[in-house]
Amino acid sequence: MRRVAIDTWRENVAYLHRDCAVYRAEGFQAxxxxxxxxxxxxxxATVNVVDDTAIVGCDELGLSEQAFALLGVEDGxxxxxxxxxxPASMHALFRKLAGERLxxxxxxxxxxxxxxxxxSKIELTAFVVACHREELDREEVFFLSxxxxxxxxxxxxxxxLVVDKHCIGGIPGNRTTMLVVPIVAAHGLLCPKTSSRAITSPAGTADTMEVLANVELPLDRLSDIVREHRACLAWxxxxxxxxxxxxxxxxxRPLSIDSPGQMVASILSKKVAAGATHLVLDIPIGPTAKVRSMPDAQRLRRLFEYVARRxxxxxxxxxxDGRQPIGRGVGPVLEARDVMxxxxxxxxxxxxxxQKAxxxxxxxxxxxxxxxxxxxxAIARDILDSGRALASMNALIAAQGARGFDHRAPKLGRLVLEVRAQTAGTVAGIDNYQIARIxxxxxxxxxxxxxxxxxxxxGDAVAAGDLLYRVHAEYPADLEFARQACxxxxxxxxxxxxxxxxxxVEF
Known part of the structure; x- marks a missing residue:
């Protein structure tokens, strides 16, 4: 075996040389x-065929990073x-592709x-697209979850009582989780918060918390922190x-598929697996949010409630309110600054x-x-105003391994682009998707x-030439990409x- 240092992102890939005797004898195909x-x-693993012995020799099998880690043996x-x-389930996949209810x-x-x-990625894509095209009924969503x-x-x-909070996403800067967790933990509720990293957004909760502390914790260490501090903020x-x-x-995510059924199954399965008994779910609505109208929000709510009850x-x-970004910062350091x-x-x-938190x-x-x-x-406000939430967060940061972040002098990208208003007027719309993309x-x-x-x-009034926002980047190429988008x-x-x-909204 040869370790091939390629990150294939959630897919196990095996590399075989075209002249490998095993490849020819077994009749493998790419x-x-x-x-x-x-x-x-x-x-x-999925086979990739190579012609360069610098990647794998004729008597070697290469494995991508994830496959190598899963096999758990040494190089060589x-x-x-x-x-x-x-796969034994292939017949069920074919039935779903044909539009059948499973x-x-x-x-x-x-x-x-x-x-x-x-x-394989092709078979996974077929399943995801089939579930998206032939929308799952509510019982199928429960079966999937x-x-x-x-x-x-x-x-x-x-x-x-084990509590959790989640947002369906789509709103830049919406870092309420990092405020909610220390508040409820300071009150004594158990809130073991495991969050995801960003996939298509500028920052996930884990990315922003990583500015403050270590988020990649072994399960036994995570459990110890939760027992001692009543919470965690971990990946x-x-x-x-x-x-x-x-x-x-x-x-x-590469296909931008986020159907209601798959969203519900994704969120609720993670919460139940994490041991939560009670969940507060945030569904923002707005012209550029994931959910654009109140009827759509109510339909999604009923689906969540049915599956959660089951x-x-x-x-x-x-x-x-999902009409615009929450807070001022969009990006890990800027969002960590807002939270602190x-x-x-x-x-x-x-x-x-x-206020939202x-x-x-x-x-x-x-x-x-x-x-x-x-x-x-009122209880949450008292906990925040008294400094108890700050003390709770500082304890979590210390327990998870502080990174020494100073929000009064945050280390931002050294290259700056200022985007100014071309005309005078009132800010009547902010595109969440475009801000996140920039x-x-x-x-x-x-x-x-x-x-x-x-x-x-x-609602802010601006004059021509007034500053709308600053873009921070570390590398000239990144700043140029952002400049072109702006x-x-x-x-x-x-x-x-x-x-x-x-x-x-309901507030």
């Missing part, structure tokens, strides 16, 4: 599946390779094969919670981020039987200090005060 065995372990180890049997055992078989990396939980690890905290990738979801996401999860859905300003009760802290924390606190409905917001082109989240720092929000569309629409869109 993109066929092989089974690699060594030291009692086995990995299923002798391995056996053979053709892989087709049973619970069909979904379990498919998800077991997905989690076992028995599907339940199968995702059953094929991974499920945590049990041995407590009757969920090390816990093997709903592993099939991570594999499916690897093909959903899975034994108490769910509180909150419909919020709110925790320190800094008068310059973004008030929209503070307090409302969500209040709803989560009301899950506790001793907190009366309607009292949660921040990513500038280098976020890979470059922690890259991103967009907003200076104007909806030139095509700077994401701001100026008009009259009456043009500002109204939104109906």
């Amino acid at each position: 993109l066929s599946k092989v089974e690699v065995r060594a030291n009692g372990n086995r990995v299923l 180890y002798h391995v056996a390779v053979s053709q892989a049997e087709p 049973r619970q055992d069909d979904f379990l078989a498919i998800i077991r094969d997905v989690a076992g990396h028995r599907y 339940d199968a995702m939980v059953k094929t991974g690890q499920r945590l049990n905290w041995h407590e009757p 969920g990738g090390t816990a093997a919670l709903s592993p099939a979801d991570d594999v499916l996401i690897s093909v959903e 899975m034994g999860l108490a769910l509180d859905v909150v419909i919020t 300003q709110v925790l320190e009760n800094d008068p310059h802290a973004p008030q929209d981020l503070r 307090l409302r969500l924390a209040g709803r989560l606190l009301e899950c506790h039987p001793d907190v009366r409905g309607g009292d949660g917001y 921040a990513r082109l500038a280098g976020a989240p890979k470059v922690q200090g890259a991103g967009v720092d907003l200076c104007r929000k909806l 030139a095509r569309d700077n994401a701001y629409r100026l008009g009259e005060a009456a043009d500002v869109p109204h939104v109906f």
Whole structure:
């Protein structure tokens, strides 16, 4: 075996030389599946054929980074390779491709094969597209969610009340989780928060928390932190919670497929697997949010509530304002700055981020039987104003391994682009998608200090030449990509005060 240092992103790939005797004798073809065995372990991988002995020799089998890690043996180890049997669930996949409704055992078989990396990217894409095209009914969504939980690890905290908070995404800078968790933990609720990294956004919760502390924690260390501090803010990738979801996401996001059924299964399977008993779910609505209207939000809410009830999860859905980014910063360092300003009760802290976090924390606190409905917001505000939330966050940062971040002098990308208003008017629209795209082109989240720092929000009056936002980048190429995107569309629409869109929310 030879380790081939290529990150193939959630896909096991095996490399064989075209003149390899095994390749010729077994009749392998490019993109066929092989089974690699060594030291009692086995990995299923997709074959890539190479002609360069610098990659793999004629007597070598190369493995991509993920496949190499899964096999768990050293470079140079002798391995056996053979053709892989087709996944047992392939017949169920073909039925879904034909538009049939699948049973619970069909979904379990498919998800077991997905989690076992028995599907190629082509087969995974076929399943995702079939579920998207032939929209899953609500019972199928439950079957998919339940199968995702059953094929991974499920945590049990041995407590009757374990809370969590989640947003369906699509709103840049919406870093409320990093405020909600220390608030509810300071009140004594158990909140083991495992979050994802960004896939198509400028920062995920784990990316922003990583500016402050280590987020890649072994499960035993994570458990110790939760027991001692009643919470954590960690990356969920090390816990093997709903592993099939991570594999499916690897093909959903490049295709920009985010159907309601797949979204519900993805979110709820992760929460149930993480041991949550109560969940507050944030569904933002707005012209450039994932959900654009109240009827769409209500349909999505009913689907979430049905599946959560079947899975034994108490769910509180909150419909919020998604007309524009939350806070000022978009990108890991900028978002971490906003979070710490709110925790320190800094008068310059973004008030929209503070208020939204307090409302969500209040709803989560009301899950506790001793907190009366309607009292949660005031309790959350008292915890934040008193400094208890800051103390809780500082304890988590220290326990997870502090990174020495100073939010008063954040290390931002050294290259700056200022985007100014071309005409006078009122900010009547901010395109969430375009702001996120500009921040990513500038280098976020890979470059922690890259991103967009907003200076104007909806309803603000601006004169020609006024600063709308700053783009921070570390590398000239990134800044140029962002500059070109801003030139095509700077994401701001100026008009009259009456043009500002109204939104109906539950706060």
